[in-house]
Amino acid sequence: MDLKEILLDRFGYDNFRPGQEEVIRQVLSGRDTIAILPTGMGKSLCYQLPGSIMEGSVLIVSPLVSLMEDQAMRMRKNGEKRVVALNSFLPYTERQRILGQLHTFKFIFISPEMLSQNSFAYHLNRLSLSLVVVDEAHCISQWGFDFRPDYLRIGDFLKQMNCPPILALTATADDKVLKDIQQYLRMDKPVVFRHSLDRPNISYSILEVNSAFEKTAWIIERVTHTVGPGIIYASSRKRADELAIALQMEGVAVQSYHAGKEQDDRAIIQEQFLNGELDWICATNAFGMGVHKDDIRQVIHEHIPATVAAYVQEVGRAGRDGLPAAATLLYMPADEQTTSFIIQSDTPGEAEIRHYSKLIAEGLPPGEAAELARLTETGKRVIDYYKEHYSLDKIVHHLKGLSYEKQKLLQQMTHLVKGGECIRQTALSYFGEVCRSKPAQCCSNCGLSIEWLTEAPTRKITNEKVSWDERITNLLG
Ligand SMILES: Nc1ncnc2c1ncn2[C@@H]1O[C@H](COP(=O)(O)OP(=O)(O)OP(=O)(O)O)[C@@H](O)[C@H]1O
Ligand SMILES: [Mg+2]
Numbered sequence: 001m002d003l004k005e006i007l008l009d010r011f012g013y014d015n016f017r018p019g020q021e022e023v024i025r026q027v028l029s030g031r032d033t034i035a036i037l038p039t040g041m042g043k044s045l046c047y048q049l050p051g052s053i054m055e056g057s058v059l060i061v062s063p064l065v066s067l068m069e070d071q072a073m074r075m076r077k078n079g080e081k082r083v084v085a086l087n088s089f090l091p092y093t094e095r096q097r098i099l100g101q102l103h104t105f106k107f108i109f110i111s112p113e114m115l116s117q118n119s120f121a122y123h124l125n126r127l128s129l130s131l132v133v134v135d136e137a138h139c140i141s142q143w144g145f146d147f148r149p150d151y152l153r154i155g156d157f158l159k160q161m162n163c164p165p166i167l168a169l170t171a172t173a174d175d176k177v178l179k180d181i182q183q184y185l186r187m188d189k190p191v192v193f194r195h196s197l198d199r200p201n202i203s204y205s206i207l208e209v210n211s212a213f214e215k216t217a218w219i220i221e222r223v224t225h226t227v228g229p230g231i232i233y234a235s236s237r238k239r240a241d242e243l244a245i246a247l248q249m250e251g252v253a254v255q256s257y258h259a260g261k262e263q264d265d266r267a268i269i270q271e272q273f274l275n276g277e278l279d280w281i282c283a284t285n286a287f288g289m290g291v292h293k294d295d296i297r298q299v300i301h302e303h304i305p306a307t308v309a310a311y312v313q314e315v316g317r318a319g320r321d322g323l324p325a326a327a328t329l330l331y332m333p334a335d336e337q338t339t340s341f342i343i344q345s346d347t348p349g350e351a352e353i354r355h356y357s358k359l360i361a362e363g364l365p366p367g368e369a370a371e372l373a374r375l376t377e378t379g380k381r382v383i384d385y386y387k388e389h390y391s392l393d394k395i396v397h398h399l400k401g402l403s404y405e406k407q408k409l410l411q412q413m414t415h416l417v418k419g420g421e422c423i424r425q426t427a428l429s430y431f432g433e434v435c436r437s438k439p440a441q442c443c444s445n446c447g448l449s450i451e452w453l454t455e456a457p458t459r460k461i462t463n464e465k466v467s468w469d470e471r472i473t474n475l476l477g
């Protein structure tokens with residue numbers, strides 16, 4: 001089959017990007033496939049092209065509503081109208097209507113949570129599926145075990161279907177993540193494609209400061225004197241808000257973005273960032289997945305991310321256009337502990353798990369039991385999932401192991417930050433990659449000049465400084 005002709009014909013591209021054609025051929029041959037391609041490389045084409053040739057529908061499991069809708073919108077723009085994004089935000093009647101005519105859609109986007117609903121399984125079973133895609137498949141590892149257990153149920157669901165081939169897509173997967181993907185999607189001897197994760201146009205800097213105050217001062221100085229657009233990743237919602245306000249007071253076009261904001265506000269802020277009305281975003285890790293902005297020049301971390309994989313994902317949002325971009329991580333000595341604490345508080349402890357279980361055994365409704373045992377909503381969901389599969393002792397053991405593993409991942413990240421070795425090389429080594437050639441502007445440990453950052457200050461400063469009223473409103477929501 002002449003894939004290149006189809007590529008030009010239906011997608012308007014002259015050539016495949018590295019990796020795309022190989023992955024597409026595997027998918028067409030019916031093999032289960034895992035493709036690890038860097039951010040912005042064009043993973044979506046790996047299911048869109050085969051989908052456009054194959055008979056039945058393509059089901060795409062996607063982690064975020066905004067991500068699904070954005071993808072669906074892009075596909076419609078490109079002329080593919082048979083696409084739908086099924087999510088819990090759709091009004092009931094609309095959802096029923098779509099479910100009734102599901103077979104008329106070629107590409108169906110869905111969240112793992114909706115996939116596990118029985119009502120949906122009924123409709124899917126009547127559908128002829130040619131391919132199941134799990135986009136951002138590292139979420140299985142990253143979120144499945146302690147945040148969104150429905151990620152672990154995708155495999156159970158697939159087992160009920162008559163086994164269409166599966167394609168898992170991600171930009172970052174170390175061996176552990178790869179193993180999880182394979183196991184939880186019940187993949188059958190998948191073919192694994194791995195493209196180098198190195199992004200030579202990104203230069204890495206790591207900088208130690210003494211206090212949060214110094215961080216803020218550094219960020220203000222940096223943002224007002226160098227090129228944007230950029231993203232600042234903060235460790236908490238509060239901190240993201242604080243930084244946004246500090247920068248607004250300097251006249252920078254910036255907003256904060258995190259899960260504490262209304263869905264609508266978040267959508268507006270993302271849109272403003274995409275179309276250039278905002279130069280900077282101060283965000284928690286809730287921001288970034290599926291943000292298709294090619295000209296991000298800087299990503300600044302003002303904390304230590306929990307894993308090297310998360311760091312690489314976040315940093316990878318810079319410089320998708322291939323032009324120089326800078327990643328800077330600021331930290332102070334206490335940050336390692338802060339991150340460690342956040343990780344710990346995310347995983348329910350033994351006492352809480354046992355207490356919760358006991359209360360349930362005594363006949364208390366799960367909601368009340370969780371509250372009494374001081375479980376978070378997420379903690380409850382996770383334990384409920386495990387209770388379906390394991391005994392109490394096993395759950396405790398399992399979650400302890402998980403907590404230990406997370407601390408180990410944080411240690412890798414800390415080593416990257418404090419080790420003083422080439423940052424690029426160290427990061428790549430965690431994904432089993434050897435860095436074959438370092439770019440001239442490699443990292444602060446190899447020596448770096450960041451003059452280009454100041455050369456073309458395209459940053460737009462808003463004329464009106466923000467009034468006190470607005471600042472207070474911004475601050476208090
Ligand atoms: N063969 C190609 N030639 C030119 N442009 C392409 C090609 N394939 C994909 N693109 C473009 O590359 C951009 C990124 O594609 P896509 O969103 O699929 O990347 P991705 O790998 O899924 O990134 P992310 O990790 O951010 O999800 C899109 O604008 C897409 O149109
Ligand atoms: Mg993608």
Ligand SMILES: [Zn+2]
Nearest residue numbers: 422442443446
């Ligand atoms: Zn280096």
